[in-house]
Amino acid sequence: GAVVSQHPSRVICKSGTSVKIECRSLDFQATTMFWYRQFPKQSLMLMATSNEGSKATYEQGVEKDKFLINHASLTLSTLTVTSAHPEDSSFYICSARGTGYGETQYFGPGTRLLVL
Amino acid sequence: DAKTTQPPSMDCAEGRAANLPCNHSTISGNEYVYWYRQIHSQGPQYIIHGLKNNETNEMASLIITEDRKSSTLILPHATLRDTAVYYCIVRGYSGNTPLVFGKGTRLSVIA
Numbered sequence: 753g754a755v756v757s758q759h760p761s762r763v764i765c766k767s768g769t770s771v772k773i774e775c776r777s778l779d780f781q782a783t784t785m786f787w788y789r790q791f792p793k794q795s796l797m798l799m800a801t802s803n804e805g806s807k808a809t810y811e812q813g814v815e816k817d818k819f820l821i822n823h824a825s826l827t828l829s830t831l832t833v834t835s836a837h838p839e840d841s842s843f844y845i846c847s848a849r850g851t852g853y854g855e856t857q858y859f860g861p862g863t864r865l866l867v868l
Numbered sequence: 869d870a871k872t873t874q875p876p877s878m879d880c881a882e883g884r885a886a887n888l889p890c891n892h893s894t895i896s897g898n899e900y901v902y903w904y905r906q907i908h909s910q911g912p913q914y915i916i917h918g919l920k921n922n923e924t925n926e927m928a929s930l931i932i933t934e935d936r937k938s939s940t941l942i943l944p945h946a947t948l949r950d951t952a953v954y955y956c957i958v959r960g961y962s963g964n965t966p967l968v969f970g971k972g973t974r975l976s977v978i979a
Contacts, residue, residue, distance in 0.1 A: 756911075786966045795955075796912070796969040803964065845911045847967070857967050859904075859911035 754780045756848050758860035765836055766868055772832045773863045775846030781826035782848035786857070787819075790843040802829055826850075836867040872956045877974040880950075886943040888973050890956030893937040899960055901932060902967065903941045905952040912955065912969075915941065946977045 755778040765771050775785060784803050788796040800821050802808035808821040818840075820832040829848075833840055845862040849855055873891040880886040892901065900919050904912040916923055916930045918939070923930045929942040943950055955972040959965055 758911075784964050788969075795971050796906075798966050798968060801964055801966055809964075843909070847911075856902075856914055856917065858914060862909070862911045864909075 754778075754848070754850070754856070754858045756782075756846065756858050756860040758846055758863050760863060761861060762864045762866075764866045764868065767837050768835055770832055770834045771836055771865060772830055773844055773846070773865075775829045775831070775848070775860055777827045777848040777850065777858075780848075780850040782829070782850045783826065784849045785823055785829040786847040786849075787821060787829075787831050788845045788847065790845060790862075796845060799831075833865065836865070838867045841865055841867045872958055872970055874954075874956055874970065874973045876971065877976070879976050879978055880943075880946045882948060882977050882979050883945055886946040886950065886975060886977070888941040888943075888954050888956075888975065889938065890941070891938045892956070892958045895936050895958050899958045901930065901936075901939050902957045902959060903928070903930065903954065904957065904967070905950075905954045906972070907949075907952045915954075946975075948977050948979060951975060951977045 757776045759774045787799045790796045799814045800808040800810045802821050802823040804823050804826050810816045823829040843862050846860045849857045900917050902917040903915040906912045918930045932939045953972040953974050957967050
């Protein structure tokens, strides 16, 4: 299957700082990327959908000014958590879908964010 | 997208077949059934998907009933590494529609 990478895999930051998470599709062009968040013992919750070169579409309840998403190329999307607070601590997972692999959606390994 | 119902948990003996059921009684004609699994602290892993015919790959088999209202994922010889949460998701095949995750089935493979 297709490979999606995320960096960093784990980050610890102080409250009030911003954190950027990168998501890359390594062997296919991702026309659409998705960002999910997962709290302990819960399922994945969709945060936003982005298409290359377009503004992201955010799910209800997700603050677009807090979670900045950039999908500048067909292989890279970034999620920036601005002014992070302890309640933003979570497991963030990106996902990508491209035409080369029959529209199947593939997931990155996730980034664990801990805000102190 | 149609909603799915899965048992919250299942056990399976190592080496035996694991049969994971999924109900999707409101599935529409152009929606596919996807299966993913999530091993602890990792991103979800794609397993298999199908429309109406049974499908098989190196990981698993997918059996879809004739009326498409339910399906079963079969892991033919479960190993301890198959312990994970398995998600059955129904979604249209194209467009920007993302996968929406339910609670899934926590499969425990026991030695």
